Amino acid sequence: MIAAVGxxxxxxxxxxxxxxxxxxxxxxxxxxxxxxxxxxAWGIAVGAIVAMGSLELALLTDDFSIEYVARNxxxxxxxxFTIAAGWASLEGSIVLWGLVLSGFMIAVLRxxxxxxxxxxxxxxxxxxxxxxxxxxxxxxxxxxxTLDIVPFDGSGANPLLQNHILMAIHPPMLYLGxxxxxxxxAFAISALVAGDGxxxxxxxxxxxxxxxxxxxxxxxxxxxxxxxxxxGWGGYWAWDPVENASLLPWxxxxxxxxxxxxxxxxxxxxxxxxxxxxxxxALTILGTFLTRSGVVASVHSFTQSAIGPALMVFLVLIxxxxxxxxxxxxxxxxxxxxxxxxxxxxxxxLLNNLLLAVFAFVVLIGTIYPLVLEAFSGDRxxxxxxxxxxxxxxxxxxxxxxxGLGPLTPYRFAAPDLMWRRIRGPLQAxxxxxxxxxxxxxxxxxxVATIWLSVFIVSGIATLAHQRARAAAAPYSKALSSLFRAxxxxxxxxxxxxxxxxxxxxxxxxxxxVTRQTIAFEPxxxxxxxxxxxxxxxxxxxxEPNRRVIGALFTISRGDTxxxxxxxxxxxxxxxxxxxxxxxxxxxxREDVYLSLVRIDSDGVxxxxxRFPLMWLLWxxxxxxxxxxGWSFAGRKRRRELSAAKASTVV
Amino acid sequence: MSERLRTLSALIVIxxxxxxxxxxLATDSTGVGDRVHSLAERLKCPICTSESxxxxxxxxxxxxxxxxxxxxxxxxxxxxxxEFFVATYGEEVLLDPxxxxxxxxxxxxxxAALAIGGAVIAGRRAGKHREISQxxxxxxxxxxxxxx
Amino acid sequence: xxxxxRLLVISAVSLxxxxxxxxxxxxxxxDPRLSPSPLIGNPVPDVTLDLVESDNSLRLRxxxxxxxxxxxxxxxxxxxxxxxxxxxxxADGFEDLGVSVVGVVYQSRQDDxxxxxxxxxRGYPVGMDDRxxxxxxxxxxxxxETYFVDRDGTVVAKITGPISLGLATATLDRIILxxxxxxxxxxxxxxxx
Numbered sequence: 001m002i003a004a005v006g007x008x009x010x011x012x013x014x015x016x017x018x019x020x021x022x023x024x025x026x027x028x029x030x031x032x033x034x035x036x037x038x039x040x041a042w043g044i045a046v047g048a049i050v051a052m053g054s055l056e057l058a059l060l061t062d063d064f065s066i067e068y069v070a071r072n073x074x075x076x077x078x079x080x081f082t083i084a085a086g087w088a089s090l091e092g093s094i095v096l097w098g099l100v101l102s103g104f105m106i107a108v109l110r111x112x113x114x115x116x117x118x119x120x121x122x123x124x125x126x127x128x129x130x131x132x133x134x135x136x137x138x139x140x141x142x143x144x145x146t147l148d149i150v151p152f153d154g155s156g157a158n159p160l161l162q163n164h165i166l167m168a169i170h171p172p173m174l175y176l177g178x179x180x181x182x183x184x185x186a187f188a189i190s191a192l193v194a195g196d197g198x199x200x201x202x203x204x205x206x207x208x209x210x211x212x213x214x215x216x217x218x219x220x221x222x223x224x225x226x227x228x229x230x231x232g233w234g235g236y237w238a239w240d241p242v243e244n245a246s247l248l249p250w251x252x253x254x255x256x257x258x259x260x261x262x263x264x265x266x267x268x269x270x271x272x273x274x275x276x277x278x279x280x281x282a283l284t285i286l287g288t289f290l291t292r293s294g295v296v297a298s299v300h301s302f303t304q305s306a307i308g309p310a311l312m313v314f315l316v317l318i319x320x321x322x323x324x325x326x327x328x329x330x331x332x333x334x335x336x337x338x339x340x341x342x343x344x345x346x347x348x349x350l351l352n353n354l355l356l357a358v359f360a361f362v363v364l365i366g367t368i369y370p371l372v373l374e375a376f377s378g379d380r381x382x383x384x385x386x387x388x389x390x391x392x393x394x395x396x397x398x399x400x401x402x403x404g405l406g407p408l409t410p411y412r413f414a415a416p417d418l419m420w421r422r423i424r425g426p427l428q429a430x431x432x433x434x435x436x437x438x439x440x441x442x443x444x445x446x447x448v449a450t451i452w453l454s455v456f457i458v459s460g461i462a463t464l465a466h467q468r469a470r471a472a473a474a475p476y477s478k479a480l481s482s483l484f485r486a487x488x489x490x491x492x493x494x495x496x497x498x499x500x501x502x503x504x505x506x507x508x509x510x511x512x513x514v515t516r517q518t519i520a521f522e523p524x525x526x527x528x529x530x531x532x533x534x535x536x537x538x539x540x541x542x543x544e545p546n547r548r549v550i551g552a553l554f555t556i557s558r559g560d561t562x563x564x565x566x567x568x569x570x571x572x573x574x575x576x577x578x579x580x581x582x583x584x585x586x587x588x589x590r591e592d593v594y595l596s597l598v599r600i601d602s603d604g605v606x607x608x609x610x611r612f613p614l615m616w617l618l619w620x621x622x623x624x625x626x627x628x629x630g631w632s633f634a635g636r637k638r639r640r641e642l643s644a645a646k647a648s649t650v651v
Numbered sequence: 652m653s654e655r656l657r658t659l660s661a662l663i664v665i666x667x668x669x670x671x672x673x674x675x676l677a678t679d680s681t682g683v684g685d686r687v688h689s690l691a692e693r694l695k696c697p698i699c700t701s702e703s704x705x706x707x708x709x710x711x712x713x714x715x716x717x718x719x720x721x722x723x724x725x726x727x728x729x730x731x732x733x734e735f736f737v738a739t740y741g742e743e744v745l746l747d748p749x750x751x752x753x754x755x756x757x758x759x760x761x762x763a764a765l766a767i768g769g770a771v772i773a774g775r776r777a778g779k780h781r782e783i784s785q786x787x788x789x790x791x792x793x794x795x796x797x798x799x
Numbered sequence: 800x801x802x803x804x805r806l807l808v809i810s811a812v813s814l815x816x817x818x819x820x821x822x823x824x825x826x827x828x829x830d831p832r833l834s835p836s837p838l839i840g841n842p843v844p845d846v847t848l849d850l851v852e853s854d855n856s857l858r859l860r861x862x863x864x865x866x867x868x869x870x871x872x873x874x875x876x877x878x879x880x881x882x883x884x885x886x887x888x889x890a891d892g893f894e895d896l897g898v899s900v901v902g903v904v905y906q907s908r909q910d911d912x913x914x915x916x917x918x919x920x921r922g923y924p925v926g927m928d929d930r931x932x933x934x935x936x937x938x939x940x941x942x943x944e945t946y947f948v949d950r951d952g953t954v955v956a957k958i959t960g961p962i963s964l965g966l967a968t969a970t971l972d973r974i975i976l977x978x979x980x981x982x983x984x985x986x987x988x989x990x991x992x
Contacts, residue, residue: 289823293823295823308823309824312819312820312823312824313820315816315819316816316817316819316820319812319813319815319816319819320809320812320813320816323808323809323812324809324812324813326808327806327808327809327812328809368822371822371823372818372822375821375822375823375825376822380835577992578991578992
């Protein structure tokens, strides 16, 4: 029964998608008004809600007649993971995809004017994308396949997915990001088809881009955090194909966010912006494909499935269709090159774009080269962290430099004397701090360079804010806060820049000064680890509804001061032989102490102990990047409401 | 005068800091790094999906790590060690593909992309038309900035 | 953009897309973890095993002149239980034809090995793999894996996953007759307990 309702929802959404394509195209050509798009768009949304709702209902009511429920849920699964099971596995994740996409479509629908060709065209494009995904759900990835013989209980979710709460939040965030890029993509395609050279597509989608970018960033950060908290090897980023798949659209989207500023301010780069948006969208589909087709081995990948070929065909169609369209029509929309001088803010934006594009290319090559090589020659190679690091570190350092200079550099042309006056303060701050760290014993040179650049970035932004606030008539603190409110796009960006600077220091420190030691303990035994004393108090054991948790209790002390207890654990799930570790982390101002349980029996335990300096800086920097993104779109909205309120009082 | 003084003091601060940093970093003998660990980071743990020998908590990875330690102690060169592992596990044991043979693409492609991109931007710059002189523009820009 | 430029972009993108498609089509259904052994055609690695329930050790190269079946296994490995009786039969059946079966224990404790053998039977020498040296020498990625070595001491084939008596017999027959043999994958290997 639930299965039938859910499947009907998918069909309704799919048919509505066809309706939206047809009506969108008619409205685009001016035959009908945009009010006729309302029915099909809402049809998709209602269908998607019904489908997702049915799936959740089936999970919550233990309806094991549905194969998806039987495979991804069991009676013992805790509530939060039961709900998360609705998108934790392949078919469900596609349903969530459809739901989020329909949400974006409704938002676009509500922004339409009565006669809105570019918006109608964009909705038609989104309808095409929706048709593909609902078509997938109706065929190859049907979540509502029923079983003839209904099992009494299901096998439960993949242990890795029900081991930590982050796994319930990380994928939806990532999807909000991925799918959000459909909006600028759709508007860009619509503008290309119309041959509309105005920047309205960019203005209209800027907010969507920022929202998508912010959620994508959050999704990536949560994924990294999950890696750190769960996988037990102490890392947060392994250059794994699936991680790379989420980084790729992030890189091109970040490039787009910057280059769209240039277009708004200086009217340049229209065609390049469209290419970036199309690439970003194509990369989100590539990421989806890599994750869900089983072509790459990854700690994150879903199992092999029939949707791989479908996604691949879709990707090929997008690439040929949209870049073909781009090649045919870009001359109609392209803006004239108006670059006065490379020594200008535009010039730095171009540098930023070049580096981010090359970065994305490097990550793409490294990720798919092993597949390409094996397909053509049968040779197998691995491309791992050392290779990616070698490319990513210099690119990142130059990006940081551009990031430090950019906000201080004027548009059009940066006169040397003016530039010098602006940067000498930050330069001094950076030099003094970095010489201090060098004298304090910080090595190697890449870490020192990172500190130098980060201080340069932060002090540059601080100087900028300070000068503007001091120049204002209002009292200093008030002027500072109104500064942030007046231009949330810029200052949100600056908050993100500060976040990047902190993140860079966190990455450099935690990566360069990690200590790792494997230690075996007998019960009651103590051992020294990097200035700390770890004492093994004994094993712990408790049965939870969905798993058995075997832990090892440690007290950690420094000198005579007991700092607390740590309990790294192994979680044994009934549906998997191999236990899933849960490391135990003590976060401090200086460093994290991270214990991961390797082996435990009656004789004692073996643990991996790690010390990662300044991890909190890494995470707070990452969250600050997200916050900056959030401020730039939330603040923008408030500003618009404010001006609308002002306008109405004037009337 | 105070402007020139500021410039001078800034140059001194930056110059001295830079000089000290360079001198200290150049004469530094520590920080050579742990050779065994850096080798282990460049070899893939054979039973893992993307972890290196250095990162994997598995017992095999630990045994491999110890073996690398012995090889280093026995005076093997890095190439000897890589060759040994390639002979048993195949090329894919190297997380950092060699810059020869099939791996060459991975080394050339990024540099080529950087060069092409740079050339495109430079070409864009060259294509512009000059109406006012650089000095004039500099003056205008400065004046505008001073005002705003 | 000029007409030629447009054509160029379209054909380049189409080419890339099609290459993509071809590349990935070959990968559907393939196991990304499966990989060939570089050992095939090379001399058997020089490894020495500490024999279980014995004070002796066994150096594989000292068995030169015999055909070797080197089976990596572990007591915690589920498919290894399934293939054990076939290995016993193989050792028994081919003994007179100059074939030696050697078991190598992967990542396990001797007590568990003895318990396993008590339960499922003995019939050929089994050695402990000190510090995984044998497994590293052979490039083992999981258990069970079985390597076939001809009389010249050259590794000629590898079976990944549990052996079946039929497949192993056929492989040995061909080696005895001096015919070329092929490696095979019969199922999953287990990497950890």
